[in-house]
Structures are given as C-alpha cells and as structure tokens.
Amino acid sequence: NAQYVRLRDVFKDDFLVGAAVNPNTLDRQADLLNYHFNSLTAENEMKFASLHPEEHVYTFDDADRIVQFAREHGMKVRGHTLVWHNQTTEWLFRNPDGEWTDRDTLLARMKSHIDTVVKRYKDDVYCWDVVNEVIADEGPDLLRSSHWLNIAGSDFIAKAFEYANEADPNALLFYNDYNESHPEKREKIYLLVKSLLEQDVPIHGIGLQAHWNLHSPEIEQIREAMERYASLGLKLQLTELDVSVFDHHDRRTDLLAPTEEMLELQAERYGQFFKLFKEYRNVITGVTFWGAADDYTWLNDFPVRGRKNWPFLFDESHQPKRAFWEVVRQA
Numbered sequence: 024n025a026q027y028v029r030l031r032d033v034f035k036d037d038f039l040v041g042a043a044v045n046p047n048t049l050d051r052q053a054d055l056l057n058y059h060f061n062s063l064t065a066e067n068e069m070k071f072a073s074l075h076p077e078e079h080v081y082t083f084d085d086a087d088r089i090v091q092f093a094r095e096h097g098m099k100v101r102g103h104t105l106v107w108h109n110q111t112t113e114w115l116f117r118n119p120d121g122e123w124t125d126r127d128t129l130l131a132r133m134k135s136h137i138d139t140v141v142k143r144y145k146d147d148v149y150c151w152d153v154v155n156e157v158i159a160d161e162g163p164d165l166l167r168s169s170h171w172l173n174i175a176g177s178d179f180i181a182k183a184f185e186y187a188n189e190a191d192p193n194a195l196l197f198y199n200d201y202n203e204s205h206p207e208k209r210e211k212i213y214l215l216v217k218s219l220l221e222q223d224v225p226i227h228g229i230g231l232q233a234h235w236n237l238h239s240p241e242i243e244q245i246r247e248a249m250e251r252y253a254s255l256g257l258k259l260q261l262t263e264l265d266v267s268v269f270d271h272h273d274r275r276t277d278l279l280a281p282t283e284e285m286l287e288l289q290a291e292r293y294g295q296f297f298k299l300f301k302e303y304r305n306v307i308t309g310v311t312f313w314g315a316a317d318d319y320t321w322l323n324d325f326p327v328r329g330r331k332n333w334p335f336l337f338d339e340s341h342q343p344k345r346a347f348w349e350v351v352r353q354a
C-alpha cells in the first residue's frame with residue numbers, strides 16, 4: 024500500500040514535492056508530511072500580519088516551529104509571502120494620527136519588514152513568494168487596486184524584489200498568483216514579469232498557485248501558461264495545488280462526503296496534471312499542495328464558509344485516495 028511508495032521519491036529526479044502546513048497540521052499530519060514530502064510552506068505563519076502585528080513587534084514562534092520541523096526532517100522551506108494585499112496589518116498603511124501614510128514611509132516599512140524576516144530565515148528558506156497576487160483579475164488594468172499600489176505607486180513591486188535580494192542574495196525570488204492559467208490573466212502576469220526582467224529586477228521564478236477543480240482549467244490552458252512563463256527563462260513552481268470537488272461558482276452545501284464520480288474525476292485530473300508536470304520537469308522545480316490531506320483545507324471556508332471539501336491525494340485518515348495512485352502511475 025502507500026506506505027511503500029513515497030511521493031518525494033517518485034519525483035526525486037523531477038521536482039520537490041511540498042505541502043502547506045500550520046501549527047495544527049504540523050502536529051496531526053507529522054507522519055504523512057515526513058513520509059511523502061520534502062518541502063514545506065507556512066500556510067499563514069510567514070504572512071505579514073502573522074509575523075509583524077505592530078511596527079516594533081515581531082512574532083516568530085509559529086514560523087520558527089515550522090522551520091525547525093523542516094530542519095529536523097531534512098525538508099526545504101518556501102517563504103510565503105512578503106508583500107500581499109491580504110492578511111496584512113492596518114498600522115502598515117497609517118500614520119499615528121490615523122491618516123494614510125506616504126510613499127517613502129511605506130517603502131521604508133516594507134524594507135524593514137523584508138530585511139528582518141528574510142535575514143532571520145536566510146539559512147532555512149531557499150525561495151520566497153516575494154509578491155503575491157498583484158495582477159487584476161478582470162478588466163483593462165494590469166494591477167489590482169491596493170493600499171500598496173495606491174500609496175507607493177507601481178514600483179513597490181520592483182522594490183520588494185530588490186529589498187529581498189539585498190537581504191539574502193542566495194534566495195530564489197518568485198512572483199506568485201492564482202488563476203494563472205486563464206489566458207487573459209496569464210498575459211498580464213507575463214507582461215508584469217517581463218517588465219521586471221527588463222528593469223533588471225532580481226526575479227528567478229513564477230509561482231502558479233494552481234487552485235484548480237474537476238473541470239477547470241483545461242490541461243491545454245495549463246500547458247500554454249507554463250510555456251508562456253518558461254519563455255521568460257524563469258523556473259516555475261506549482262505553489263498551492265489543490266483540486267476542489269466543486270467548480271468555483273458551485274455553491275452547493277449538501278455533501279457530507281465526495282461522490283464516487285467526484286473521486287474518479289479527481290483521480291483522472293491529478294494524473295493528467297502530474298503527467299504534464301513530468302513533461303515540464305526541466306522548468307518545474309517544485310510542486311507544493313496547499314495542505315496535505317482532506318482532514319484540513321482552506322477550501323472548507325472558501326469560497327463557501329463552512330462547506331467541507333476533499334481536494335488532496337490523501338483522505339481524512341491520511342490514507343491514499345485513487346488520485347494518489349493515478350499520480351504515482353505518472354512517475
């Protein structure tokens with residue numbers, strides 16, 4: 024059974040196989056993580072709000088625990104994420120009188136955060152999602168509106184990469200985003216990263232979050248996205264892979280378990296994904312799931328709060344699902 028087939032060994036000559044963890048899953052899923060995975064990402068514990076709740080207060084304990092577990096088990100760590108519009112803090116964008124802060128102050132605060140965090144983990148974190156999700160999903164704008172953009176202007180993106188590179192010249196620096204295979208958004212991500220490269224901004228990789236489902240995106244859309252991004256000469260990583268059993272607009276809440284049909288289609292899709300990843304093994308350096316097993320997923324609360332989902336290769340008892348065997352078959 025699965026106890027003699029390790030995911031990380033099956034793909035050891037291709038790419039790292041990672042999982043996102045938090046303090047709870049690090050305890051509950053320790054054996055599964057140690058057996059099948061060789062890379063970890065902190066689901067929330069290295070985000071701005073988790074590390075830096077007040078301007079002169081840092082809280083590293085949870086992130087340190089994850090780094091310690093990885094060190095003890097010979098696993099690599101992806102840093103997620105330095106600059107993002109979500110899960111950040113109000114003080115970052117405000118003056119003491121509650122007014123919006125100014126560009127120079129915000130950039131100085133960004134630099135201080137990046138310096139402090141990247142230097143603390145420079146011997147443990149080999150790559151960072153420096154900037155997460157700045158591309159606008161719909162409409163004519165390249166960048167989504169955010170406090171970062173509205174206060175600092177669009178060069179906050181380049182600055183983030185430059186500050187991270189100064190703090191740890193050895194770290195591999197990624198731009199990370201979701202809906203990365205949708206043709207319209209793909210072209211915007213491509214344009215952003217191409218312009219950063221043309222400005223000699225230190226960027227080494229593109230993270231495709233890969234929050235996919237049973238029907239979308241199509242394999243050919245994923246292939247086209249990987250081809251497009253790889254044409255920039257950068258490495259790629261799938262950084263937050265999960266396969267929801269519900270399409271994005273499906274808000275049904277009646278299921279207490281996945282249907283047989285869902286499990287069958289999920290296995291087929293996972294097999295197709297890893298067949299494609301193997302084909303692009305020369306540009307893909309890591310495949311990280313946004314979790315490890317169905318006993319916990321952020322999808323239990325997104326996009327429908329409190330609705331159970333079953334997106335991984337391992338079930339709620341950490342046993343391999345059909346999807347696991349379809350993935351192993353691609354090796």
Ligand SMILES: Oc1ccccc1CN[C@@H]1C=C[C@@H](O)[C@H](O)[C@H]1O
Pocket residue numbers: 066067155201232234263321
């Ligand atoms: O799939 C999406 C759709 C809309 C907004 C954000 C996302 C994905 N956003 C991701 C998901 C979970 C968080 O823990 C990650 O940090 C974030 O990168």
